[in-house]
Amino acid sequence: MGKGGKSKGGGQWVFVPSVKQNQGKGKAKGKGKGKGNGKKRTDGHPDEDPPNSCRVYVIGFDIGTTDEQFEGHMKQAGPIHAVHWVSKCKAVVVYKKKSSLSKAQDLNETVIDGNERYITVITSDK
Numbered sequence: 001m002g003k004g005g006k007s008k009g010g011g012q013w014v015f016v017p018s019v020k021q022n023q024g025k026g027k028a029k030g031k032g033k034g035k036g037n038g039k040k041r042t043d044g045h046p047d048e049d050p051p052n053s054c055r056v057y058v059i060g061f062d063i064g065t066t067d068e069q070f071e072g073h074m075k076q077a078g079p080i081h082a083v084h085w086v087s088k089c090k091a092v093v094v095y096k097k098k099s100s101l102s103k104a105q106d107l108n109e110t111v112i113d114g115n116e117r118y119i120t121v122i123t124s125d126k
Helices: 067-077 100-105
Strands: 054-059 080-087 090-095 120-122
Touching: 054 100, 067 080, 067 090, 067 100, 090 100
Parallel strands: none
Antiparallel strands: 054 090, 054 120, 080 090
């Protein structure tokens, strides 16, 4: 390369054939995304979650939602053990008590203070 990172030519293109995944191995299992081990986000994690706890997967809230707004809304269902943020508008809430599950389901299609969109609460039942 010459000064300023500009090439002076003379380069050569090389064709590299793509390698097909799963070639000759039969039909692939799963959804084809290659991620995960078949567990749902709402499945418990005995090594992380307290005994008699439950998890819900919450989606659809506004991207700018703060931890305080989110947790303030979700704690209406009961005491929260942990919140695992999946993305800017998705999170898994771990409640300390299983009894919080039905109350969390009641928060489905409610709007967090300061948000415009309603949330969807997904449980292991769905």
